[in-house]
Amino acid sequence: MGRPPCCDKIGVKKGPWTPEEDIILVSYIQEHGPGNWRSVPTNTGLLRCSKSCRLRWTNYLRPGIKRGNFTDHEEKMIIHLQALLGNRWAAIASYLPQRTDNDIKNYWNTHLKKKLKKLQTGLDGNIRDGFSGSQQISKGQWERRLQTDIHMARQALCEALSLENPDNLTDLKPSNGYYSYMRPTQTSTYASSTENISRLLQGWMKNSPKSSKTTSEITSQNSSNNLNGTDSASSQGTPSATNNDSISADDLEFLFNLESPTCDVSQFMSLDDTVKFPQEISLFQDESKPFPGSDAPLSLLEKWLLDEGSSAQGHEEDLIETSLGDTGELF
DNA sequence: AAAGTTTGCAACCGCGTCTTC
DNA sequence: CGAAGACGCGGTTGCAAACTT
Numbered sequence: 001m002g003r004p005p006c007c008d009k010i011g012v013k014k015g016p017w018t019p020e021e022d023i024i025l026v027s028y029i030q031e032h033g034p035g036n037w038r039s040v041p042t043n044t045g046l047l048r049c050s051k052s053c054r055l056r057w058t059n060y061l062r063p064g065i066k067r068g069n070f071t072d073h074e075e076k077m078i079i080h081l082q083a084l085l086g087n088r089w090a091a092i093a094s095y096l097p098q099r100t101d102n103d104i105k106n107y108w109n110t111h112l113k114k115k116l117k118k119l120q121t122g123l124d125g126n127i128r129d130g131f132s133g134s135q136q137i138s139k140g141q142w143e144r145r146l147q148t149d150i151h152m153a154r155q156a157l158c159e160a161l162s163l164e165n166p167d168n169l170t171d172l173k174p175s176n177g178y179y180s181y182m183r184p185t186q187t188s189t190y191a192s193s194t195e196n197i198s199r200l201l202q203g204w205m206k207n208s209p210k211s212s213k214t215t216s217e218i219t220s221q222n223s224s225n226n227l228n229g230t231d232s233a234s235s236q237g238t239p240s241a242t243n244n245d246s247i248s249a250d251d252l253e254f255l256f257n258l259e260s261p262t263c264d265v266s267q268f269m270s271l272d273d274t275v276k277f278p279q280e281i282s283l284f285q286d287e288s289k290p291f292p293g294s295d296a297p298l299s300l301l302e303k304w305l306l307d308e309g310s311s312a313q314g315h316e317e318d319l320i321e322t323s324l325g326d327t328g329e330l331f
Numbered sequence: 332a333a334a335g336t337t338t339g340c341a342a343c344c345g346c347g348t349c350t351t352c
Numbered sequence: 353c354g355a356a357g358a359c360g361c362g363g364t365t366g367c368a369a370a371c372t373t
Binding site: 035036051054058109 | 361363367
């Protein structure tokens, strides 16, 4: 049985959104909050599919989104998390609250994949007979996912238990379910339009309890991120940003840093005061599975995960087998 | 300067999962 | 408990801008 289309194909507008449409959508969400997307086109008069409305909001109009200008740290996080989680962009995005899954996905596909491929090609000559892509692939994505979840869960637990700085738990999202501020958007061909929209939201911001703090935070971030207005800044500090033809020493250092066992989530958490675990926890909830190996097998998995960067090769197969045996029944 | 090619990104599509009744 | 609807995710596409020849 086929699922009917989410919306009537006839009369549904497609393609780029106009500023007017954006304003209508933002105004509606400002009033009602995001959600119930099905009713959005009906109630707003937008000739758009509900999915299109949701996508436009989550990927572009939603306040708090940082666009372009990926920092070196963000790059590393994405690469590391992609290695651990696979192409679970939404999960990866949950560790970068200001980035959308679409943005991360695009950035991965257009920048990072090439960069890593180049690096790997360069390294293959050096470490071909050691561990390489095939062995890493043999781990299996679910295995990495599992390990990451375990590790994240422990980190989240530590965070939750320590709570040294309650401010760190301030989420970008207010409790009412939708964002309470609008940051100025970056320069783009569309910037003037979205800036207008942000002005439109000024009143909304005032109504929000957290608006003043978060707005200033975001504004300062924005000013540092968008001064260039060009994509060149997106690779600032990245090793191969300026040389596409050779593998530099920095490239190698960059790559090996990714493999470092010290590159764990706690490192990620220190990137930005606003980067925390709130959505990470939801990641686990989304999985809605018991943490496999919450007792003994966990340590093995953890050990493997933590040792991955330094000495995983020797015991990899054993550990995989062990964890498979321990956790297989859970799936 | 024009034509061709490449790149980057916004948006769409289809499927899986969740929620509601 | 099952069906239907709604939502969310990841892959893919199309187009405009940037770059090269």
